[in-house]
Amino acid sequence: MTSDIPASTHPLAIHVRGLRTQFGSHVVHDDLELAVRRGEVLGIVGGSGTGKSVLLRTIIGLNRPAAGEIEVLGHLTGTGGAAAAKAIRRRWGVLFQDGALFSSLTVAENVEAPLREHSNLSPRLRREVAELKVALVGLPPDANDKYPAELSGGMRKRAGIARALALDPDILFLDEPTAGLDPIGASNFDLLIADLQKSLGLTVVMITHDLDSLYAICDRVAVLIDKKTRIDTIPELMKINHPWIQEYFGGPRGRAAIASAERAGAAV
Amino acid sequence: MLRAAGDWTTASIGDAERAIANVVRQARGVKQLNIAGLGQLDTNGAMLLLETAELAGEGQAVALTGVRDEHRRLLEVIAAASVRHTDAPDDGNPVLRVLAEVGETALKLAREGVELLSFSGAATMAIVGLALRPWRIRWRGLVTQLQATGLNALPIVGLLNFLIGVVLAYQSANQLSKFGAELLTVDSVGVGVLRELGVLITAIIVAGRSGSAFTAQIGSMRVNQEIDAMQTIGLDPIEVLCAPRIMALMITLPLLVFFADVMAILGGAVASMFALDITLTQFAKQLQAAVSINHFWVGIVKAPVMAVMIATIGCFHGLKVSSNAASVGQRTTQSVVQSVFFVIAVDAIFSIFFLIIDV
Structure with a gap:
């Protein structure tokens, strides 16, 4: 590999320290800490406007923090110039809401786009890699040459994951992966993410509102409250005496999700 | 009760x-x-x-x-x-409010002006970079834009300029015949079209057609988070989206202006034939004798400059679209209004410049 970043054994995939983000005078995060372990699936939850997407955008460099450090795979982001930024970028894949596929390119060309930028594969090999990734996310082969507008919402998200996986990243960021999917599609998508995570050894960071996803696939959950994070497993989080956390996990939907997770656990 | x-x-x-x-x-x-x-x-x-x-x-x-x-x-x-009915919040002194709005608008314009300048710088850097490393040029995007902004614009550019030529010839003939100088209609059409009208009309059509398309295309990509995805992958939106559009328009606008000149003069010739009984041969001879090639150069040299303005403004507003659909419409309107303004402003500056250097 030509990557400048060695495959370190650093225990933390992502370490955010003292992060402060603000828009004008509106402070979104203040002295926020976030540590994501290697190989775990971390869910990020929080009420509307608590800055879940802003946090994700800040980690992947689309938003400049006002203060604080972000360390990804042992390397500080935002240091070392364009080459370092490029090297670190190929270590993660991002699935935006609704896929954010390039609408002028076919699915296969979308998956090829990162390869084109970050590798010198021959066109034939590039196409083969793209077809493999498309198959890996459970799309039929005829999806390869379709344009995003010809796909359903669920298929667009799958294609988005295929593109995010193009460079075999260490970290996968997902922004509300199951939003807008029907319950069957959503739980299939959860299974896909869990499968990929296990088989490829990915670290997954996902913003979600879907309590079923949280119980089904997340190892730990980061709750964004009061401009900071509380991060722990769900049973531990539920011991915290904070009204939002209690309402979120203890409300009717939270209880229903626990019940269905337990049923699924009993069935296995 | x-x-x-x-x-x-x-x-x-x-x-x-x-x-x-x-x-x-x-x-x-x-x-x-x-x-x-x-x-x-x-x-x-x-x-x-x-x-x-x-x-x-x-x-x-x-x-x-x-x-x-x-x-x-x-x-x-x-x-x-049931809520208590509340009056609309007090807006304060209306005079002060108008003044405040004027001030805010002026500040916003100044800020956007600075941003546009810095965007122009970034776009220039990207294009210079591509000129040095031509293998990085997005040929497919460039060719698509060449077709969309050039080839597809031929019918409307040709038709409108033909009509301009007709109008110009009829108006000139009408006035000049009072002095018995009908033949000078040819000079009037030739000079008017080549120096000013051909390039001006074409640039305004292109601003409305392609400048707006640039804003709407890039803006809807912004709404769809495609621009974010691009940056995450490591692609520079200016290099991938803006540079091919700016380069394409720099190539197509001069070509369109040449085509427009031909069509407008043809329109003038046809009108002269009907209004003044000047045959096409006479028209061509008079054109050759009276109108120097300089007039053509004076017109066409403005085209690449206007192309850069239109494409830069169109791409700039596309990237400035915020994450909602209404913003695409607002930015498209702004893009067209500003492009047309700058096209006419640049034309005026060129006119003064040519007057001074006496071309």
Whole structure:
């Protein structure tokens, strides 16, 4: 590999320290800490406007923090110039809401786009890699040459994951992966993410509102409250005496999700 | 006691509103409102009913009597949700407000001006970079844009400029015939079209056609988070999206202007044939004799400059679209208005410049 970043054994995939983000005078995060372990699936939850997407955008460099450090795979982001930024970028894949596929390119060309930028594969090999990734996310082969507008919402998200996986990243960021999917599609998508995570050894960071996803696939959950994070497993989080956390996990939907997770656990 | 009867639903209360107000005015100070005879009731009817009770009571509580079970729950919900009517917030001194708005708009314009300048710098850097490393040029995007902005624009550019030529010839002939100088129509059409009208009309059409398309295309990519995805992958949106569009327009606009010149002069020639009995051969001879090639260069040299302005403004506003669909429309409008303004401003500056250097 030509990557400048060695495959370190650093225990933390992502370490955010003292992060402060603000828009004008509106402070979104203040002295926020976030540590994501290697190989775990971390869910990020929080009420509307608590800055879940802003946090994700800040980690992947689309938003400049006002203060604080972000360390990804042992390397500080935002240091070392364009080459370092490029090297670190190929270590993660991002699935935006609704896929954010390039609408002028076919699915296969979308998956090829990162390869084109970050590798010198021959066109034939590039196409083969793209077809493999498309198959890996459970799309039929005829999806390869379709344009995003010809796909359903669920298929667009799958294609988005295929593109995010193009460079075999260490970290996968997902922004509300199951939003807008029907319950069957959503739980299939959860299974896909869990499968990929296990088989490829990915670290997954996902913003979600879907309590079923949280119980089904997340190892730990980061709750964004009061401009900071509380991060722990769900049973531990539920011991915290904070009204939002209690309402979120203890409300009717939270209880229903626990019940269905337990049923699924009993069935296995 | 007041008695309410019949259906109180959205469909019926509109007609009854005034009648109810009249009844209430006559029946002030009642203590009870009997609604035993009420038919259907919906949320809006319930709201009006409660308002009626309040008005009739003049500050004293009015008891609802004869409430049937089917209405009770709805009335409770509406009573709980009833909000005090508030006046619109005070906007302060209107004169100050106008002044503040003028100031804010001026600041916003200045800020956008600075941003546009810095974007132009970044776009120039990207294009220079591509010129040094031509293998990084997005050929497919470039060719697509060449077709969209050039080839596809031929019919409308040709037709409009032909008509401009016709109009110019008729107007000139009309005036010049008073002096018996009909043949000078050829000079008028030739000089007017080549120096000014061909490039101006074409640039304005292209601003409306392609500048707006650039903003809408890039803007909808912004809304769809495609630009974010691009940056995450490590692609520079300016290099991938803006550079091919700017380069394409720099190539196509001069070509379109040449085509426009030809069509406008053809229009002038056809009009002269009908209005003045000048044959096409005479027209061509006179054109060759009277109109120097300099006039053509003076016109066409403005085209690449205008192309850069139109494409840069179009791409800039596309990237400035915020994450909602309404913003695409606003930015597209701004893009076209500013492009047309700059096209005419640049034309004026060129005119003064050519006057000074006496071309």
